[in-house]
Amino acid sequence: MGLDDSCNTGLVLGLGLSPTHNSYNYAIKKSSATVDHHVNPSLTLSLSGESYKVEKTVSGAGDQIYRQTSSHSGISSFSSGRIKREREVCGDGEEEAEETEKRVVCSSVRDDHEDEEGFSARKKLRLTKQQSVLLEENFKMHSTLNPKQKQALARQLSLRPRQVEVWFQNRRARTKLKQTDVDCEFLKKCCETLTDENRRLQKELQDLKALKMSQPFYMHMPPATLMVCPSCERLGGGVAGGGRGSTVAVDGGTAKGAFSIPFINPSAAC
DNA sequence: CCACGTTCCACGCTTACGTCA
């Protein structure tokens, strides 16, 4: 709920392009057109006693190839076990061995980011109603989870912590998207209101100009001719400033937005 | 104290799958 609440205070809408960096080690890219020619489809890595092997059997249609990347520091992060999931490129069956990408990873480097039951295809998981409800309830309580909460919730839902994490991530994104829509609607309304107000003020200005032109010369007195009404101690004279608050009460009392008129006849003005 | 490298986390963007009209 925190997100929803906080979004009411600041309205920020914008478009931007995120910068791209070139300092990443793309061993192999997704599209076959961008395959780094220095890298063979099969490669092995050996770091601090642990070895990784990535094999690729190029598929006919998919051309889905493993991409080994590092968030920041290339090899070093890779060695920490942050290995991306593998994907199998098969039509719809999982047992098309020839079209399957395989990766053998030393089990000691797996963390909860990895698929516990081996490396299956990216199958669309549909959360059950019950799971969704529970996740939603937890999200209402706190839109982000600390590791302990994540673990507990994952255990409770019989999901992997990574799945819980992803669900919360996507949920936050949806919330934000919804909020952006709301903000957008709000800003549209603001725009309409301001346009109306502007139109109204323009008209008022025109009316005032017309009124000024039609008034006799003695009505066009400079502000220096301000006078104080002897009975109510209000300032008189000057130019009407938009018809609101242009009359000043000397004693700090309430000046009731009256259209100010020079005190030709003070008693009449009060 | 500062610089640097590493790790972790959250986010934005994107992809791919499942569902439905």
Add this chain to the structure above:
DNA sequence: GTTGACGTAAGCGTGGAACGT
């Protein structure tokens, strides 16, 4: 049966904070 739109789980790249050296 096919197709396109849509919702959403998951992947990837990135920035930033925290921490150790």
